[in-house]
Amino acid sequence: MSKHYQIVVVGGGPAGLAAAIKASQSAGVSVLLIEREARLGGILKQCIHDGFGVVRFGEKLSGPEYAERFIKQLAQTGVTVSLFSYVTRMRRGDKGFDITYVCKDGVQNVTCDKIILATGCRERTRNAIFINGDRCAGVYTAGAAQNLVNILGVMPGKRVVILGSGDIGLIMARRLTLEGAKVIGVYEAKPTPSGLTRNIHQCLHDFDIPLHLSSTVTRVFGTNRLESVEISKVDDKMRPIEGTQTTVECDCLVLAVGLIPENELARELGVPLDNRTKGAIVDQNCQTLADGVYACGNALHVNDLVDYVSESGETAGGAAVAESKRKLVPVTLQGKLLYAVPQRLDVNSDLSKVIMYFRASDELSQQRLTVSVGGKTAFTKVYNKLLPPEMERITLDLTGVDLTDGEVTVKLEDK
Amino acid sequence: MEMVCIVCPNGCRLDVERADGQIKVSGNKCKRGEIFAVTELTNPMRSVTSSVATTVAGYPVVSVKTDGEIPKGKIFDLINLLAQITLTQSVPSGTVVARDVFGTGVNVITTTDMEVTNE
Ligand SMILES: Cc1cc2nc3c(=O)[nH]c(=O)nc-3n(C[C@H](O)[C@H](O)[C@H](O)COP(=O)(O)OP(=O)(O)OC[C@H]3O[C@@H](n4cnc5c(N)ncnc54)[C@H](O)[C@@H]3O)c2cc1C
Numbered sequence: 001m002s003k004h005y006q007i008v009v010v011g012g013g014p015a016g017l018a019a020a021i022k023a024s025q026s027a028g029v030s031v032l033l034i035e036r037e038a039r040l041g042g043i044l045k046q047c048i049h050d051g052f053g054v055v056r057f058g059e060k061l062s063g064p065e066y067a068e069r070f071i072k073q074l075a076q077t078g079v080t081v082s083l084f085s086y087v088t089r090m091r092r093g094d095k096g097f098d099i100t101y102v103c104k105d106g107v108q109n110v111t112c113d114k115i116i117l118a119t120g121c122r123e124r125t126r127n128a129i130f131i132n133g134d135r136c137a138g139v140y141t142a143g144a145a146q147n148l149v150n151i152l153g154v155m156p157g158k159r160v161v162i163l164g165s166g167d168i169g170l171i172m173a174r175r176l177t178l179e180g181a182k183v184i185g186v187y188e189a190k191p192t193p194s195g196l197t198r199n200i201h202q203c204l205h206d207f208d209i210p211l212h213l214s215s216t217v218t219r220v221f222g223t224n225r226l227e228s229v230e231i232s233k234v235d236d237k238m239r240p241i242e243g244t245q246t247t248v249e250c251d252c253l254v255l256a257v258g259l260i261p262e263n264e265l266a267r268e269l270g271v272p273l274d275n276r277t278k279g280a281i282v283d284q285n286c287q288t289l290a291d292g293v294y295a296c297g298n299a300l301h302v303n304d305l306v307d308y309v310s311e312s313g314e315t316a317g318g319a320a321v322a323e324s325k326r327k328l329v330p331v332t333l334q335g336k337l338l339y340a341v342p343q344r345l346d347v348n349s350d351l352s353k354v355i356m357y358f359r360a361s362d363e364l365s366q367q368r369l370t371v372s373v374g375g376k377t378a379f380t381k382v383y384n385k386l387l388p389p390e391m392e393r394i395t396l397d398l399t400g401v402d403l404t405d406g407e408v409t410v411k412l413e414d415k
Numbered sequence: 416m417e418m419v420c421i422v423c424p425n426g427c428r429l430d431v432e433r434a435d436g437q438i439k440v441s442g443n444k445c446k447r448g449e450i451f452a453v454t455e456l457t458n459p460m461r462s463v464t465s466s467v468a469t470t471v472a473g474y475p476v477v478s479v480k481t482d483g484e485i486p487k488g489k490i491f492d493l494i495n496l497l498a499q500i501t502l503t504q505s506v507p508s509g510t511v512v513a514r515d516v517f518g519t520g521v522n523v524i525t526t527t528d529m530e531v532t533n534e
Contacts, residue, residue, distance in 0.1 A: 038473070048478035048526065049464045054423045062464055064478055064527040068508060071528075150466060153476035178465055178494050197419045198426035202461070206487065 005032040005080070007320050008099055008112040010087045010265065013042020014306050015297020016118030017070040018313030019320075023116070024077040026321040031079045032110060034101055036086040040074070041067035042120055043143070043298075044306065046150045049171050055307035066306060082108075090115060090269050096292065097269075114292045114320045117266055117280070118313060121259040121298040126220075129257050133219040138226030142168045142256035146175070155179055157252020161229050162186045163217050165193040165200075166389065167304065169256030174203035176254075183209050184250055187231060189216040189238045192363060194389050196304075216240065217253065226251050259302045269293055276339035277301035283328055283346040284354045285319030286312055294320050301341050301357070304391050308357065315355065324349055329403050334411040336361045338388055345408055351398040358394075358410065360386035366415040371396060374406025382415055418455060420448040431456070460484035463493055464526070467512055469502040474529055477502060479512055483521040492517065505529040 009020045012035030020033045039045060044052070047063030054060060057069075074081070085103040092098075095111040102108075123141040138157055140148070142164070145156045160181050162169050165188035173183045186204065191214050193200055204211055212231070218240050219230035233244035261279035263271070271280045271288045280288040280295040287294050296316040297309040328344040340358040345351065360367070364386045371379040371394075379396050386392065420427040425444060431452045432439040440452040454460055462484050466476040485493060493516060500512055507530055513523040 045527070048466060048480075050462060050480060051423070054425075060423065060462070062478060062480055062526040065508060068528055150476070150478060153466065153468060178463075178490070196426050197428070198421045198423075201419045202421045206461070206490075 002098075002109040002111055004095060005030045005110060005112045007031045007114050007116060007317075008097070008110065009033045009116040009118055009317075011035065011042065011118035011120055011297070011299065012037070012040040012081070012083075013118060013120050013297060014044060014067060014070065014309045015120070015299065015313040015316075016042070016116070017067070017074055018310040019116045019118055019294075019296055019317035020079045021070065021073055021077055022314040022317030023321050024079045024317075029321050031077075032112070033074075033079050033081045034085045034087055034099075035081070035083050038083060040071050040081070040083070046143070046146045047171075048150045049175070052306050055305060056310065063306075070310070087265060090265050092269070114294065115269070116294045116296065116313075116316050116320055117263075117271075117288075117299050118295075118297050118316075119262040119265060119299045121261050121302055124255070124258045124260060126255060129255070131217055131220060133230075134222050136220065136222030136224060136226045138222065138251050139220060139253045139255065142172045142254050145172055145252075145254050149175060149179060155181060156254070157181060157226075157250070159184060159250040160252045160254060161217065161231075161248055161250045162254045162256060164188065164256030164258070165190075165195055165211060165213075166256055166258070167195040167199050168259075169254070170195045170199040170203040172254055172256060173209050174207060177207045177209065181252070183207075184248055185210045185212050187212045187215045187217060189214065189234050191236070196389065218245065220253060221247075226253060229253055259298065261299050261301060263299065266293070266295065266299070271295070274301075274339065274341075274343055277341060279341075281343045282341065283326065283344040283349075284315075284342045284351070284356075285324075285346060285349060286316035286342075287319060287324075287326070287346070289328075289344075291326070301339065303357075304389060308391065308393060311355065319349075322349075329406075329408055332407060332409045334409055335413045336364060336367075337410065337412050340410050345398070345403060347403045351396075351401070351403070354396040354398055356394050356396060356410070357391055358412075359388050359391050360412060361388065363387050364412075367412055368415045369394070370409075370411045370413070372409050372411070373398070373401050373403055376401075376406075386412075418452055420451050422447045422451050459487040461487050461490060463490055465494060465497055467497050467500045467502060467525075469505075469529070471502065471505045471529060474505070474527075477529055478526045479523050480526050481516070481521050482524050483519070485516065485519050485521050489517055489519075493523070497523065502529075 044063035052066040089100040232240035
């Protein structure tokens with residue numbers, strides 16, 4: 001007979017760690033944390049730069065240090081941890097859910113009442129962004145390059161072109177420069193950089209690495225190893241402009257072109273996803289539209305600050321131990337919002353501290369965000385500046401607000 | 416002149432004015448922004464994160480950081496110094512691998528707990 005747990009957490013990154021710790025704090029709750037890698041910590045293990053934990057600890061920790069705080073805390077709990085374990089299947093069964101994972105002992109089956117998905121995200125690849133050309137070695141995603149340098153101590157190349165000016169691209173530009181590579185330039189298809197201004201400054205300017213905006217890699221050349229890439233200018237619809245091509249010699253192309261929530265398992269469970277976030281649709285407790293399945297961290301939506309990843313893990317872990325009969329109302333978006341999470345509110349659970357994360361769709365100044373219920377304003381805040389790469393967080397107190405037949409809208413408009 | 420504070424991910428956009436030997440800073444959300452602007456103009460400092468080699472199984476390299484800031488001009492000297500270091504024993508995070516680098520009083524410490532097996 002397979003072992004039964006009340007809660008199974010999939011993924012041992014910061015989201016899964018926080019979820020498991022929080023869930024285990026309720027007396028008598030049995031929790032299993034499943035992680036496919038050798039160690040806990042998720043992507044933080046390879047994010048050796050600092051800047052983690054400023055919101056939560058008021059300190060600038062490196063990724064591994066941030067993770068260690070939670071790993072130490074987890075060791076004090078009764079949570080069962082299974083490493084080297086890859087969850088391959090999840091199904092609804094007689095006892096809640098049936099979970100299959102592969103580990104050193106072979107294929108294992110467990111059952112559980114609730115599932116918390118904390119599987120993080122995936123990187124977009126060369127195929128995902130349609131770069132044509134030769135199939136040569138030397139093209140890496142930024143995360144793969146980061147893993148090579150920071151965990152395995154191996155350099156991915158000597159002359160490097162980086163595509164994508166998000167934080168990951170910027171951090172890798174500095175890291176590869178420090179380790180002796182020549183970073184020829186960071187290329188960005190958009191007219192504005194995507195990363196934090198702080199990282200443009202300390203990762204590029206400090207090392208005189210050029211940033212080329214409205215430019216992209218359109219072709220790669222190389223027989224065995226990458227030899228050069230073709231760079232084209234792009235128009236305002238990000239289409240390459242004919243006649244602007246130049247060739248840049250390099251032996252390594254690093255793709256830092258975006259992350260997508262990892263949702264293979266969620267799909268298998270029939271969890272409906274949000275087209276905007278590419279993660280699950282959830283209520284304020286991080287519960288998806290499939291009863292008993294929760295999602296948190298980067299599996300839910302791609303976060304820029306790990307502090308909020310941990311926070312959503314705690315929300316999921318705290319809520320998963322409670323029983324609830326839900327009554328969901330939708331949250332509608334208006335104006336220049338890229339997305340907002342949660343996408344639903346459960347009227348039957350606590351509404352006094354609803355945490356909402358949102359991103360603006362463009363670089364905007366002098367904006368007013370309004371949350372209204374049935375036409376009545378429940379929350380409003382003015383922002384001097386909003387940038388899509390910088391996620392915003394608000395806390396709503398909706399106690400006493402009649403949500404039963406009122407539509408909840410979140411609106412972003414000029415002040 | 417405009418400047419971006421790099422002390423934390425807030426990245427405050429600072430307005431920095433120099434008038435008769437005085438540096439006036441605005442746009443900072445906290446006191447650290449002002450200190451940053453002044454040192455950035457007089458003697459820019461950076462904390463550095465990197466890695467050092469090890470001979471411990473499962474850890475070809477281990478992550479390290481400076482426990483304070485060093486002059487920006489010393490970054491590559493520090494990287495060259497770290498290239499000389501190889502750890503031969505598994506150590507907990509926070510272990511000093513280089514003490515008082517370039518007489519700055521700053522140490523380089525590990526940031527990954529190697530006590531955890533990695534294989
Ligand atoms: C290069 C880079 C730089 C960053 N810089 C910063 C920064 O400066 N400051 C900051 O605050 N944040 C930063 N972040 C963001 C932060 O690191 C992430 O938001 C955070 O790590 C996400 O946590 P997570 O737990 O959701 O996912 P992850 O850390 O990705 O963890 C997911 C875990 O799930 C496991 N898993 C997935 N599928 C399965 C399965 N089927 N079975 C078993 N296990 C599975 C994975 O192995 C992994 O360990 C950065 C991220 C990156 C990539």
